[in-house]
Amino acid sequence: MSGLFAQVLNGLQYGLLLFLISSGLTLVFGVMGVINLAHGSLFMIGAYLAFVIARWSGSLWLALPAAIAGGILFGALLERTLFRRFRTREHLDQVLLTFALILLFEEARSMLLGNDFHSVPVPAALDFSVPVTADFAYSAYRLAVLALCVLVAALMFLALERTRMGSAVRAAAEKPEMVELLGLDARRIHTLVFALGTALAMLAGALAAPLQSVYPGMGDKFLIISFVVVVVGGVGSVAGAFWGALLIGLVDTLGKAYLPELAGLAVYMLMAAVLLWRPSGLFARGA
Amino acid sequence: MRQSAALPISRRGLAGLAAGAALAGAFPPRPALAQGAPLRVGLMLPFSGTFAALGENIAAAIELHLAERGGRMGGRAVQLIRLDDESNPANAVQNVNRLLGRERAEVLIGTVHSGVVMALVQAARERGVPLIIPNAGNASATRELCAPTIFRTSFTNWQPAYGMGLALGREGVRRAAWVTWDYAAGNEAGEGFREGLRASGGEVVRELKLPFPETNFQPLLAQIPGLEVQAVGSFFAGGGAVQFVREYAAAGLKERIPLTGSGFLTEGVLAAQGAAAEGIRTALHYGDGLDNPKNNAFRAAFRERTGREADVYAVQGYDAAQLLGIGMDAARGDVSAEREWVRAMRAARIDSPRGAFTLSPSHNPVQNIYLREARGGQNRVVGIAAEALADPGTGCRMA
Numbered sequence: 200m201s202g203l204f205a206q207v208l209n210g211l212q213y214g215l216l217l218f219l220i221s222s223g224l225t226l227v228f229g230v231m232g233v234i235n236l237a238h239g240s241l242f243m244i245g246a247y248l249a250f251v252i253a254r255w256s257g258s259l260w261l262a263l264p265a266a267i268a269g270g271i272l273f274g275a276l277l278e279r280t281l282f283r284r285f286r287t288r289e290h291l292d293q294v295l296l297t298f299a300l301i302l303l304f305e306e307a308r309s310m311l312l313g314n315d316f317h318s319v320p321v322p323a324a325l326d327f328s329v330p331v332t333a334d335f336a337y338s339a340y341r342l343a344v345l346a347l348c349v350l351v352a353a354l355m356f357l358a359l360e361r362t363r364m365g366s367a368v369r370a371a372a373e374k375p376e377m378v379e380l381l382g383l384d385a386r387r388i389h390t391l392v393f394a395l396g397t398a399l400a401m402l403a404g405a406l407a408a409p410l411q412s413v414y415p416g417m418g419d420k421f422l423i424i425s426f427v428v429v430v431v432g433g434v435g436s437v438a439g440a441f442w443g444a445l446l447i448g449l450v451d452t453l454g455k456a457y458l459p460e461l462a463g464l465a466v467y468m469l470m471a472a473v474l475l476w477r478p479s480g481l482f483a484r485g486a
Numbered sequence: 487m488r489q490s491a492a493l494p495i496s497r498r499g500l501a502g503l504a505a506g507a508a509l510a511g512a513f514p515p516r517p518a519l520a521q522g523a524p525l526r527v528g529l530m531l532p533f534s535g536t537f538a539a540l541g542e543n544i545a546a547a548i549e550l551h552l553a554e555r556g557g558r559m560g561g562r563a564v565q566l567i568r569l570d571d572e573s574n575p576a577n578a579v580q581n582v583n584r585l586l587g588r589e590r591a592e593v594l595i596g597t598v599h600s601g602v603v604m605a606l607v608q609a610a611r612e613r614g615v616p617l618i619i620p621n622a623g624n625a626s627a628t629r630e631l632c633a634p635t636i637f638r639t640s641f642t643n644w645q646p647a648y649g650m651g652l653a654l655g656r657e658g659v660r661r662a663a664w665v666t667w668d669y670a671a672g673n674e675a676g677e678g679f680r681e682g683l684r685a686s687g688g689e690v691v692r693e694l695k696l697p698f699p700e701t702n703f704q705p706l707l708a709q710i711p712g713l714e715v716q717a718v719g720s721f722f723a724g725g726g727a728v729q730f731v732r733e734y735a736a737a738g739l740k741e742r743i744p745l746t747g748s749g750f751l752t753e754g755v756l757a758a759q760g761a762a763a764e765g766i767r768t769a770l771h772y773g774d775g776l777d778n779p780k781n782n783a784f785r786a787a788f789r790e791r792t793g794r795e796a797d798v799y800a801v802q803g804y805d806a807a808q809l810l811g812i813g814m815d816a817a818r819g820d821v822s823a824e825r826e827w828v829r830a831m832r833a834a835r836i837d838s839p840r841g842a843f844t845l846s847p848s849h850n851p852v853q854n855i856y857l858r859e860a861r862g863g864q865n866r867v868v869g870i871a872a873e874a875l876a877d878p879g880t881g882c883r884m885a
Contacts, residue, residue, distance in 0.1 A: 202708060202709065202711060205711075206705065206708050206709075209705050209708055212704075315536045315725075316536070316724055316725035316726065317725055318725045318728045318729050318732075321732075328735075328737070328738055330738060334711035334738075334742065335708055335737055335739075336736065336737050336738030336739075337737070338733070341704075410701075410702075410704075411700075411701050411702060412725050412726070412728075412729050414699055420700070452704075455706070456705050456708065
C-alpha cells in the first residue's frame, strides 16, 4: 500500500513536469496551428542551460529565472523570424522546418558542449530527504519541483481566466478566426503564446536537469509523450493538457511499476482508447 | 553500445586476406622482416570525448611497459601508432582500415567502447591480425565471435557481476533485485549476477530495467521496498551511476537494503557521488589498496611517468603490452608466425598488478574478482568475491 502511495507521488511529479512541456505545445498548436517538433529540443536547451549555469555559478537557482527570461526572448525571436512565416503554410512545411530546427539545435549543443552525459547537482539547500512512507523517502528537491509545477499551473490558469490577454489567448485557441473579428492583434498573441510556450519548456528542462541528468537527445522522449498528452487532453486546451499530463504521468509510472511487460505500451493504449471514445480529446471544445 | 551479435561476421581466414590484398592493393605488402624494421603496433583508443581519460591511461601504461622492455619485443624495436577512435562506432571500420592500410600496423590494441571494438574484432577475424582488447567488456568478443588471434586483458561484463552475486549469496542473501539499463552490457552483467547468486544459494527475484541512457530511476526505486529483498545489485557507469547512487540514497533505501554492483558503479565517479556512495560494495578485478609487490611497483612507476594515479584501465593496458611482449618474443618478432605467438599467448601467465592471471580457452582473463567497499573516495579491496573466475565462453569455437 505504501508502495502505491510512493508511485502515485512519482506519477504526479512526472505528470506535472509533462504539463509544463505540453501546455506550450498545445497552445502553439491551438492558437497558431503550428506543429512544433522542436518543442522537445527547447526542453533540452533549458536543461543544458541549467547545467552550464549551475557549473558556472555553483547554484541552480539562477538557472530558473534565466530559463524563463531566456525562453521568452528566444521564443519571441523564433516566432518573429521563422514560425510567423510558416503559420499559414501546410503542415508538411512546418514539419520540415521544425525537424530542421531539431537537427540544428542538437548540432549546436554538440559543438558547444559536446556529447557527454552530465549530472547536475541538486541545490545544497534542498539536498536532503523527507520520508513519504514508512520505507520510502523523497528528496526535498523533487518535492520542491512538484510544488513549483503546481504554482506555475495555478498562475497560468489565473492569467488565462482573469486577464484580458488571457481571454484573448483562449479565444484564439478555441476559434482562431474570431480574433480578427474582435479586433485583437493576432500577431501579438502569436508572439506571446510562442514565447510563453518556449519559456515553459525551458523551465521544465531546467527543473528536470538535476532529476534526469543532461544528455544528447534527451528532449526526444518528452516530445513524443507531450504529443500524446495534447491528443488525449484535446488540442488547444490548457485544462486538457493539465489533466491529460497527470493521467499520462500516472498511467506511465504505475504501468512501469505494476505491469512492466506493458510499460512501454500503456500510455499509447490509453491514447488509442481516447481517440476511439472521444476523437477530439477529453477536454476538446464542443466535445 | 548496441548488441553485437547482430553483426554478420564470417571468418574468411587467410585465403580471403590474400585475395583481398591482391585485389585491392589497398594494403601494401607486409614489410620484409629486415633487421631493424620496427614492429608497428596500432593503438586504437579514445583520446577525446567521454572516455579520453581511459584511453590516455591505457596508452600510458602500454608505453610504460614498453620502456621497461627497452622499447623492443621479439628483437624488434616497437613503434606505437596512436589513433583516436573518439568512441564513435560510425567511424570504427574506417579507423581500423586506416591503421591497417596507410599506417601499416601489424598488431592492433583497442579499445574502450564496446560498439567500436566490433570493427577491431571483425578485422582480427577476417585478416588474422593480432588483436588485444584492453577494456571493452562485451562478452561476444570472447564467446560466439572468439578467434585464435583475439585476446582480452580486461574482463567480460559477466565476470564482476558474477562475483558480486556469488559474494552476496555466501553472506546469506537469499533474495535480491537487479537494476540496470536495458542494453547489452547491462544484460550481460545481469546474467552474471543472477548466475553468481544462484551458485551460492540465492535468487534474483526481480529485474528492474530502464532504457539506456534514461535516468528516471524513481518508478524503479519505489518498487524496491515492496520486494522484500536483502540486497540490490546494479550495473550503471559514468553519469548514470552518479545519478543512480545519489537517488538510491535520497530514497532512504541505502540504510535498509544494501546497494551493490559491478565495480563500474563506483569507478572514477566517487567524487561526484559523495556521501551517497560511502559504504557501497562492488566487485571488480582491481581495486584500491591492493597490496602486492607488483602492484606497488607498477603504481609507483606509473605515477612517476605520468603524474597521475594508476587505475583499472592502466592495469588493463599494461597487461595488454605484457601479453603482446610474450607473444612476440616467442615468434621472434615475426607476426606472420601466427602459430607461435598464439600458442605462447594462450599459455601465458601474466604477472599483473591485479595479481597473476592466465587466459581461458576463449582468451579472456581467469582472474580474481575483488570485493571492494567505497570509503573516503576510494574503492578499498576488502576481500575476494570470486577466486580465479573464468568467463564461461559460451558459444566460442576456435577454428
